[in-house]
Amino acid sequence: MLFIVYLSLIQFTQSLGDFMIYVLYSEQTNSNFVSDAKNYLSNTINHSEQFFDIEVIEMVLNQNLADILDTNLNFLIVDATFNVYWNRIIYEYTENNSIVNLILSLEASHKGDWQFFLHNSVDQHQNIAESVINFFGWNNLAIVSSEVQANLKIASNIEKRLNKKVSLKVVLPDSIIEENIENYIGKIIKPEGIQMFLILVEGGHFQYLLGGLKNEKIYKKGAGILAGSSSVWADGEDGVIMYVEKGLETATSYSEYEFLAIKQFTDMILDFKLKYMSTEPFDLRLIRQLFESNTYQHRKLPIFSIINIDKGEKILKAEFENTKFQVFNRTFLYPGNTTAFPKISETEIVISVASGSTEPNGLPKNLLNPQNFLGSLYAQWVVNNSTSLLNNFYITQFQTDCGSNTYDFNFYYNCMSTNKDQLGVAFLSPSFSAGAVGYVSVFRELGLEIPQCGAGTRVATLSNKTQYPEYMRVTTSAEYFAVILAKGVAYFGWNNVAVIYANKSSIIPVYKRFKQQCETLGINILNDENERMISPGYLRTNFTQYKHIFKNIYESKARVCIILLENPNAWHAIEGLYDVGFRKGDLVPVFYSKTGGVQAISNELDEYIKKRKELMLGSLSVFSNEYIGDYGKQIKSEIAQAFYPQDPSYKCFSFDAFMLAAHGLDYTINRGDDIENPLILNKNLRKQRFVGCSGIISIESNSNNRNSAPINLFNFYYNKTSKTYIETSVIVYNPESSTPFIVMQQIMWPGGSNTVPEDMRDQNFDCPFEKKLVRNSGSGIGMLFGVCFSIFSVSGIITWLIWKKWKIVDYPKLEKTKKLKFADMIVYLVIAIEFFQYLYLGPPISSMNSAVAYASEATSVDLTSFITFKGAIFWIAMIITLCTVLLSIFLNIFTVTRFKHVFKWRCCVNLRLFAETLMPLLGNALFIPIISFLLNVFSCTHATGDSISDTYLDKDCYQYCWQGKHLAFAMQSIIAIFIYVPLTVYYRPVYQEVQESLHIKTMPKYLVIKSLTQIFFVVLKKTLGLYQPEIHGFVYLILFSFYIWIILRIKAYNYDRMCLLLFISMLMVVWSVLFTSLANILEVTFILWLCCQLTGWAAILLWGAIKAKKIPSLIITEKGIDISVLFKFMLGKIEANQIDKKEIKFVSKKEITDPDQCKKVDSNEKIADEEKIEIVIEDEMSDEKVLSSDNVLKIDENEEGKSDDTTRMNTNRKFI
Structure with a gap:
């Protein structure tokens, strides 16, 4: 073949x-x-x-x-x-x-x-594109295709095949021009946050597309660009990967x-x-x-070359044939001139954060700053895992370490100049004022306009939007905090404070605003104006230099001290306050910002931690509210778990600052705006309103501050249950609430008390020495007991002597009906007054019934609930008491010796009447108050030293006892008591002898026993009642019961009903003393005590009413004239002589000289004109006769004169 x-x-x-x-x-x-x-x-x-x-x-x-x-x-x-x-x-x-x-x-x-x-098929192009995408492991892919049918088919097939990996498919119109491609990318592609791209466009459009991606800041580190074969002839950018037909x-x-x-x-x-x-x-x-x-x-043949553009050259990296890669070089160059494999398929957005700890000029590291910015790290995690915020984008932080708390321009500038190209689209500024202001200045010097979000700073100067348009913050301004500080002081009822503040541009406006607000609210700043400012960098090593400032605060006696210093300088100031004498309970520090909690009392030597603990526990601080609502609590819990064992405090604001940037970026991207444009991003950041961990976040339209936000009042204390130190929110100030101050939990004040302390150290202890120097004086207490019981002993002897005179004297029982006279009314009044006085001499009842307590104090002239008998007021009251004693002594002598028989002048007659009217009050109602008040001068039970000369008067701590003024008044009081008591004891029976109008007679034996008993009860109150009130209550109950038994045996009055009334009042005293003593021991509730008290009194009164019905009423009041008779007289229906049915007798003036020779005459009998006619009205129920010198004078039957014999003359129309 x-x-x-x-x-x-x-x-x-x-x-x-x-x-x-x-x-x-x-x-x-x-x-x-x-x-x-x-x-x-x-x-x-x-x-x-x-x-x-x-x-x-x-x-x-x-x-x-x-x-x-x-x-x-x-x-x-x-x-x-x-x-x-x-x-x-x-x-x-x-x-x-x-x-x-x-x-x-x-x-x-x-x-x-x-x-x-001549080209590979669509399927082959699709196959190579899929294989390369899978080879790199890209997800969240965007396919950008031209309108060429082959490219459209490839894009559609890949979209179907890769399914979830493809997030966006964009078709660029063939007619699009270069100028519109960038806008197309910004509006359609960029908001999706995609970083991985398959670009199937021809070379011309590909070149324009790359330019648009670069201008929109998409073509950067982390991006991935895969271009199809038809783009190969265009001039690509370094980092582009292409698959090309071989x-x-x-x-x-x-x-x-x-x-x-x-x-x-x-x-x-x-x-x-x-x-x-x-x-x-x-x-x-x-x-x-x-x-x-x-x-x-x-x-x-389906053979593709994978080429990578590096330094403008197309470098063959691999070949692909029949689904197989032959890789020649695995090192690829990616956009951003990086060989890092872009595994994250989302678009990276960089936000820079000033989270470092390094400070300039070799200063100690600020370890608080990186801890505070842990909140922004958690916010980054939240955003990157959110399904509703910045989808297809992920945010990374670029952390700078160029200073935070101390500003030095050269240090900041040199550090930031090396980082300026990596700062991203926004910058989170530190929470420390100096650093926040410093970064604004350095950014301007570097030509950087990116928005800066403050993560907790409150410096007033950055509030100005006109001067600092690039800045904004998620907290309110420092001046807003100053106002809340002053309102918080007023809320606790404090009127006096001390202030210490830093000589710092960010703090001085705060101090001035606080001072202004204090003037508005009427709050006094006690320490001197020129003794309030210290160095912003104060440390314990500077104590000697600033000791006079701390000393001035101590000498002002202000307990509340406003500390306008930033941490950790505020902690060193606390040590300074300790060193000048402040101890636990002496000081309530109110910090300008949170104390730092455990951070403040750790990482130091024990001696410094001891000082801080003693004064800072129980302190208050104001700070923007963190972790509000359900969302805030959730974030707090998550941050605590994420950064355990770090305390989540302070981290909320960096969280919210990061979230403000994230929300602004999301809004900008969704609008299709350029996030790289700082002016656009700044504008969009200010439009945001969202729920952060500190509540609803939004920026004021006319400033850089957050809109009015709730402010927290924090309390730093030791929790005995969990055995941990806690700084937690106790009060929230919400300006939009009808009740701005919302109490979240009870405050634990310095010393462990839950009661709001006074604003002054020892406010009720206005003395020339510190309260902590005060101790109980054994010699002073012994002297008090000695004087009191000596007085009682002398009184007992005098009483025995008087008893010898009056014990056999008795008054006949009242059997004839008598008209109620003024003297009789005084007897009733004395019983009522003595009822409350006996209650006062028993156990204290103010905690049970304030009304009864006030009545008891008033009748005993112990007006401590109304008047503070301290200092000068006490001495004035002492002088008044001595004058009253002197007056009583004089009137007693005048009455007893019957001075008017020696000098029968009219003034003596008037004085006699005055004495007879006043003496029942001076001798009875004021007997207990006078004795009680005079004994106060011997109350020297406290001292500043061990000697008797170190004791001071309890009522006036400026007066040391047994010397000078005190010794003079003590001697006068002893003399006054030794004269007043005998005369009063003697006068009480005598008074009845000279009161012929008195029908209700008090038995002399009862008066003598009462005098001695009252003196003893006063002495008991001043001694045992002062030191052992519980025991005193029961001793008093026993002695008072014995006193009642004696009275029942001797019978106090000649009138049975009066004896019953006295017995009822004493039974009520016994009942009240019994249940008050039990209540004080058993801590019975007020309702139960009141029910028992009223039930017992009601039963006693009911028994008394029943008993009184069996005793005849012999003291009566005459019925007045009927009203109808008066109307008839006014209408002329009857004559005047028809109104009064009393018998009218006429006597001649001659007979007046011998009233016994007065005879009745006929009313029609003529009397010589040369004789003045006197009208005599006889009262069958009275032994007296009243005369008038005018025969036309109308005499009211109630205006009866009084005479020591039988008749009293009245000339010139006056009664004598």
């Missing part, structure tokens, strides 16, 4: 001679191909000899091929019409005439024995691409002819046979 083929080829070479190649074209044929065809082919396919003649003929309608072709010649036809109609005409002609037909089209509607395709790799134009395809077939002829050196004309059947032996199914 081989021999036969060989003979045929010999015959073929012998018949081979010059022949014609007809190149037929139509209107659809590329014009450049037509113009270049004859010259190019003549020079290319003939080698060194002219074996072929070239004729290029245009096909026109109604044209017969036989008419235009010279059939006398041997010829080939090259079908370059690219037209279905002409394909069919040429096919029929060549098949009928046995002429070889070489077709440039990839597909034709007819196939015959004489047809040969032999066509060197084409530099479309015409050359097609000419090389023709040349591959003509070379078969010429090579064979030259090989066998034949000059004879050839037989077309042998040419067909030659072509058939070198093609596959009348097509060019």
Whole structure:
């Protein structure tokens, strides 16, 4: 068989001679191909000899091929019409005439024995494209095709075959111009975030397409470009990979691409002819046979070259034949001048992050900064795994390490200049003010306009959108925080604070705004104006330099200190405050930003950690709200798990800053805008509104700040249950809420208390020494007990002496009905007052019933619930008390000695009346208050040292005891008590002797016993009640019960009903003391105590009412005039003498001098004009007579005068 083929080829070479190649074209044929065809082919396919003649003929309608072709010649036809109609005409002609037909089209509607395709088929092109894509493992592919039918078919078939790997198919119109391709890419291709491309377009459009991909920043590191064979002649970019029909790799134009395809077939002829050196004309059947032996199914053999453009050259990397790769060089160059295999099929977007820890000039590393930016790392993971955000894109971070907390221009500039080409489309600025401002300046110097998103900084200067349009932040401004600080101070009811702030451009505006807000709210800043500012870089090594500032805060006595310093400088300031004397409970630090929690009390020497713990536990801090709502809580939990054991604090804001950039990029891409355009991206970032981990994120339209956002008040404390240090949100300030301050949980204040501390250290301890110096004084307490019981002892002796005089005196029982007089009313009043006084002398009841407690204090003149008897007020009250004692002593002496009998002047008569009116109050109602208040001067139970001279007066800590002023008042009080008590005890029985109008008489024995008992109860209250209130309650109950038993035996009054009333009031005291004592021990609720109290009192009163009905009422009040009678008098229906039925007697003026000689006269009896007529009204229920000097005077029956004998004169129309 081989021999036969060989003979045929010999015959073929012998018949081979010059022949014609007809190149037929139509209107659809590329014009450049037509113009270049004859010259190019003549020079290319003939080698060194002219074996072929070239004729290029245009096909026109109604044209017969036989008419235009010279059939006398041997010829080939090259079908370059690219037209279905002409394909069919040429096919029929060549098949009928046995002429070889070489077709440039990839597909034709007819196939015959004489047809040969110069290019591989659509299926073969599809197969190589699929194989290369699978070889590289690309996914998320975009196919860009021209409108050429073959390319469209390849694209459609690959889309069906690869299915999920193809995310986008784009057809570029043939009419598209270069200027529109970039816009086409930006609007259609770029928003999809695709990085892998199969490009099936002709060379011209391919060149434009690559330019558009570069301009849209798609052609970069991580991208993959696979171009079809028809793009090979275009000038490609480094990194492009092409599959090309073998032999066509060197084409530099479309015409050359097609000419090389023709040349591959003509070379078969010429090579064979030259090989066998034949000059004879050839037989077309042998040419067909030659072509058939070198093609596959009348097509060019399916061998493709895989080439890679590197430095502008097309480098052969592999060959593909029949699904098999023969790789010559596995190192491929990809877009972005990288040999890294682009496994990620999504488009990479770079966001740079200032997450480093290095600081300039050799300063210590800022370890907080990289920890804070862990939130942005987690946000990157969230975005790259999101199905709704930036699909087909993935974000990477470029982390810079050029400073964060301390700014140095040269350091920042030199560092960033080496990184400026890798910063991506946006930059996350640090949360530290100096670094944030510094990066803005350096970026401007470098000519970088990319948007900068602040991840937590609050510096006021960056709020200005006009000055810093490239900047925005996810937190509110520092000045907003200053306002919240001041409002928070007012919320806790604090009116006084101290302030310390850093001499820093970012902090000074905050201080000024805080100061302004304090003035508006009426809050006082106590430390001196020029003693508030320290270095922004303050460290403990600077303590000596700034000690005077800390000392000034200490001396201001402010407990609340606003610390406007950034961490870690604020921690060193806390150490300074400790070193000047602050201890646990002395200080409530309120920090400008979060304390840092555990970070503040770790990684330091023990001595510094001790100082920080003592003063920082219980502190407050304000900071933008982190982890709000369900989404915020979810992110917090995930961050805590992702970066365990890192505390999730501070990481929310870098998370939100990254998410702001991501949302802005997504919005920009979906709009078809260029994310590489910083102005467009900046504008779109400011339009975003989304839910972040710190709530709803949006940027104010007129500034760079986040819209008003909730602010957290954090509390740093030690949790005894979990045995961990916690900094957690306790109050949220929401400006949009009807109640701006929302309490989340109870605050743990310094010292472990849940009660809001006073704003001043020892606010109720206005003393010239620190409260912590105060101690209980054993000598002072002993002196108090000694004085009190000495007074009681002296009182007991005096009482015994008075008892000897009055014990046998008794008053007859009241049996006759009497009219109620003023003196009787005082007796009733004294019982009521003493009821509350006895309650006061018992256990404290203020915690149970404030109303009863206030009444008890008021009646005992212990007005501590109304007036603070401290300092000067106490001494004023002491002087008033001593004056009252002096007045009481004088009136007692005046009354007892019957001074008016010696000097019968009118002033003495008036003084007597004044004494008789006032003395019942001074001697009874004020007896307990006076004794109690005078004993206060001996209350020196606390001291600042061990000596008795170190004790100070409990009511005035500025006054040390037993010296100077105190000693003088103590002596006066002792003298006053020793004079006042005997006279009062003596006067109480005497008072009744001089009160002839008094019907209700108090038994002298009861008065003496009462005096002694009251003194003892006061002494007991001032001693045992002060130190052992629980025991005092029960002791008082026992003694008071014994006191009642004594009273029942001696009978207190001459009036049974009054005795009953006294007994009822004392039973009520016993009941109240009993349940109050039990309640104080058992911690009974107020409701239960009140129920028991009221139930007992009601039962006692009910029993008393029943008992009172069995006792006759002998003290009555006279019924007033009937109202109807008064109306009749006003209408003139009755006379005046008809209103009062009392008997009227007329006496002469002479008889007035001797009232006993007054006689009754007839009302019609005439009396001489020279004698003044006096009207005397007699009252049958009274022993008194009242006279008037005017016979026309109308006398009210109720205006009865009082006389020490029987009658009192009244001249000039006055009663005496």
